[in-house]
Amino acid sequence: MKTIYIVQYNHNEDANTCNWDLVESEQEAKLIDPDYEIASVDDLYDMMAGCGYIYEGLIKVKEGIVKAVSSTLYDGLRYIKINIESNMMPA
Incomplete structure (x- = not known):
């Protein structure tokens, strides 16, 4: 499982x-x-949504x-679904 951090720069x-x-x-x-x-x-x-980078897994x-999961719809569009795993909350 990976942890994702948000950073801000060039204020x-x-x-x-x-x-x-x-x-x-x-x-x-x-x-940074x-x-x-x-x-x-x-x-x-x-x-x-902004750059198309897909995080998947836990x-x-x-x-x-x-848990982030990406899928492709029949018309070729991609959608992202992020589920909160209730049995694993809180972090």
Whole structure:
């Protein structure tokens, strides 16, 4: 099981913006953003929707342990389903 971390960088106070990314290594997260956190289910959905990266299998996130599964519909579109495994909560 992997843990996913969210990091923020390139903060621009004037524009009130920053970049963010999800990483699987806690050491990498610490190097990028000392204030890193464990990612949420919404963060996983945003990453998958924004760039198409698919996380699959058991994943530790802020809400607990989740199971992410990707599937392809008959018309070729891809959808993602993330189930919270209730027997494994909380993380």
